[in-house]
Every structure is written in C-alpha cells, then in structure tokens.
Amino acid sequence: MNEKKTILSGIKPSGDLTLGSYIGALKNWVELSDQYDCYYMMADMHAITVRQNPAELRRRTLAQLAQYIACGLDPQKNTIFIQSHVPAHAELSWVLACYTMFGELSRMTQFKDKSAKNADNINAGLFTYPVLMAADILIYQADLVPVGEDQKQHVELTRDIAQRFNGVYGDVFKMPEPFIPKTGARIMSLQEPQNKMSKSEQDSGGCVCIMDKPEDIMRAFKRAVTDCETCVRFDPAAKPGVSNLMQIYSVCTGRSFDAIESEFAGRGYGDFKLAVGEAVVETMRPIREEAERLLKDKAYLESVYADGAKRASYVAGRTVSKVYKKVGFVPKSAL
Ligand code: AQP
Numbered sequence: 001m002n003e004k005k006t007i008l009s010g011i012k013p014s015g016d017l018t019l020g021s022y023i024g025a026l027k028n029w030v031e032l033s034d035q036y037d038c039y040y041m042m043a044d045m046h047a048i049t050v051r052q053n054p055a056e057l058r059r060r061t062l063a064q065l066a067q068y069i070a071c072g073l074d075p076q077k078n079t080i081f082i083q084s085h086v087p088a089h090a091e092l093s094w095v096l097a098c099y100t101m102f103g104e105l106s107r108m109t110q111f112k113d114k115s116a117k118n119a120d121n122i123n124a125g126l127f128t129y130p131v132l133m134a135a136d137i138l139i140y141q142a143d144l145v146p147v148g149e150d151q152k153q154h155v156e157l158t159r160d161i162a163q164r165f166n167g168v169y170g171d172v173f174k175m176p177e178p179f180i181p182k183t184g185a186r187i188m189s190l191q192e193p194q195n196k197m198s199k200s201e202q203d204s205g206g207c208v209c210i211m212d213k214p215e216d217i218m219r220a221f222k223r224a225v226t227d228c229e230t231c232v233r234f235d236p237a238a239k240p241g242v243s244n245l246m247q248i249y250s251v252c253t254g255r256s257f258d259a260i261e262s263e264f265a266g267r268g269y270g271d272f273k274l275a276v277g278e279a280v281v282e283t284m285r286p287i288r289e290e291a292e293r294l295l296k297d298k299a300y301l302e303s304v305y306a307d308g309a310k311r312a313s314y315v316a317g318r319t320v321s322k323v324y325k326k327v328g329f330v331p332k333s334a335l
Pocket of ligand 1: 012
C-alpha cells in the first residue's frame with residue numbers, strides 16, 4: 001500500500017518559465033519529491049483560456065518539461081505529464097461543473113483580473129478555469145496542492161466542490177489542502193514590484209526567465225526599480241522593490257534577511273543589484289545548461305511525457321470511473 005501523501009501541481013505554458021516560477025513553484029516541488037507521491041503537469045489546457053500561438057505553445061510545453069527535469073525533478077520519482085494527454089481531466093471537469101455554482105465562479109479574483117487584462121476575449125474557459133483545476137486536483141485524490149498565495153482561493157473552491165459532491169454521493173474525493181511555501185511565496189516584477197512577476201508579461205522588463213542569457217539577467221537586475229532611501233532593509237510595504245530583491249538574493253544564496261542587511265550596510269543599491277544579478281545568474285546557469293542539453297534529446301523527452309501520461313491516466317481513469325458510476329452513467333461495455 002502507498003502510504004505517501006499525494007501532491008498535484010502544474011504550471012501553464014503561457015510564457016517562458018520565470019524566476020518566479022522557479023522560486024515560487026519548481027524549487028519547492030523538488031524538495032517535496034522524496035516525501036510525497038508527486039504529480040506535476042504542464043497545464044496546456046489551462047493555457048488556452050488566453051489566446052496562444054499554437055507553435056509557441058508546443059515549443060514552450062516541451063521547453064517547460066526540459067526545465068522541470070533540469071531543475072531537479074526526477075521523472076522516475078515524479079509523475080510528470082502534459083495535461084492534454086490525460087483526457088480524464090476534461091471528463092471530470094464536466095461533471096464537476098455541474099456541481100459548481102455560477103455565483104462561486106463569479107467571485108474568483110483571478111477571473112476578475114484576467115477578464116480585465118483580456119477584455120476582448122472573456123471566454124467561458126476563463127470563467128470555468130477553477131473547475132478544471134478542481135478536476136486536476138481531485139482526480140489524483142491529492143492531499144496537498146503547492147500553490148502561490150494567488151491560487152489559494154481556487155483550492156478553497158475545490159474543497160467546496162468536493163464537499164458538495166461527497167455530501168451527495170459519499171466519500172468519493174479526498175479533501176485537499178493548499179500548501180503555501182514560507183519563503184519565496186511571491187516574486188514580484190523587477191519594474192513594478194507591487195505586481196507579481198508573470199510569465200505572460202515578458203515585454204515589461206520586469207521579468208527574468210530561467211533560459212535567459214547571463215547578460216540579459218544582469219541587465220534586468222541593473223535596471224530593477226528600488227527607492228530613494230539607499231538602504232538595504234526588508235520592508236515589503238514601504239520598500240517593495242528592495243524587499244523583492246532581498247527575497248530573491250536570500251533564496252539564491254541561502255542568506256537570512258539580517259545577514260543581507262549587514263552585508264550591504266553603507267553600500268549603494270548599485271552594488272546590491274549587481275550581487276543579486278550575479279547570484280541569480282549562478283543559480284540559473286546549471287539549470288539552463290541542462291535544459292538546453294535535454295531539449296536536443298527529443299526522444300528522451302517524449303519517453304518521459306509518454307510514461308508520465310500512462311501513469312497519470314491509470315490513476316485518473318479510476319477516479320473518473322468511480323464518479324461516473326456514482327452519478328448514474330451506464331458503465332462502459334467490456335465487449
Ligand atoms: N512570481 C511568482 N512568484 C511566486 N510564485 C509564482 N508562480 C507563478 N509566478 C510566481 C507560481 O507558479 C505556479 C504556477 O503558476 P501558473 O504559471 O500556472 O499560473 P500563474 O500563477 O498565473 O503564473 P503567471 O506567470 O502569472 O502566468 P500568466 O501570466 O500566464 O498568468 C503557481 O503555483 C504560482 O503561484
């Protein structure tokens with residue numbers, strides 16, 4: 001019997017992975033790999049809630065897989081798969097949509113944010129995105145869902161949907177909990193430190209990607225917005241830019257905020273920004289090099305996602321069969 005708890009998480013290939021994706025998600029995922037039974041997906045079905053260029057979406061999905069592995073996710077230990085390769089997610093999503101209220105979806109803050117940003121394409125998928133996310137989670141009977149602060153509301157809705165379904169049909173779904181890492185929960189834009197560093201907003205200069213060249217990373221940090229105080233001190237409300245840089249530096253070097261404040265006492269922001277840039281370059285270098293190597297090995301990447309889809313489909317299929325039976329669908333013929 002498998003006694004490890006189950007984890008499900010994913011990233012949309014809606015842009016190239018950023019330093020925020022690494023610190024806020026991937027780095028934590030790797031640390032969870034030994035302790036938990038982990039399912040990590042490339043959430044391509046979620047990505048199309050915003051219009052994507054097909055060739056780019058395909059390229060980014062495979063690049064994302066290479067970066068997952070290059071960050072240290074072992075495909076033997078973790079089930080790594082492409083969401084659209086496991087059709088059971090869409091099947092469960094439809095059933096769950098019939099147990100989700102219009103009012104609940106209307107209250108989701110991410111829907112409100114994304115509709116404001118994509119006013120010309122407020123499609124039904126953007127609205128029902130949290131239902132597909134609930135299916136992603138419940139289909140593996142996940143105990144924990146590592147997410148950023150901004151996704152917590154979706155995990156809470158998942159619990160409400162699961163509770164409603166279980167209330168009618170008995171204990172079908174396990175109740176998942178959001179799992180928000182203490183450090184690096186939210187990496188902010190280098191240009192607008194009041195906003196999250198987002199991979200779909202890469203033209204703003206506020207974003208650093210895992211695959212960026214060292215000189216591009218250094219340029220982004222040299223231009224990072226700070227404040228006029230010239231004092232390296234952690235105070236996210238009053239000094240969002242500097243605090244974000246401290247957060248990044250702390251994750252990349254393992255140093256505490258106190259140690260960072262002492263290290264840069266009496267030194268200008270110029271020195272500080274250079275040091276943060278260099279620490280990021282050195283943290284990203286081995287990941288980028290390994291991802292570049294893996295991307296040349298298409299056969300290996302294909303074997304990883306084929307195996308991942310097979311393993312994920314087995315578990316997901318069992319949940320869908322159980323759900324179909326509970327709601328009263330006629331079981332498929334064995335003939
Ligand atoms: N800047 C960030 N800081 C901390 N965590 C982050 N995550 C993303 N950006 C940061 C976390 O990564 C996981 C996967 O997120 P996602 O890519 O599926 O969705 P997202 O949060 O909407 O990411 P983006 O980059 O902002 O994408 P777009 O621009 O397409 O919407 C999540 O756990 C997220 O918290």
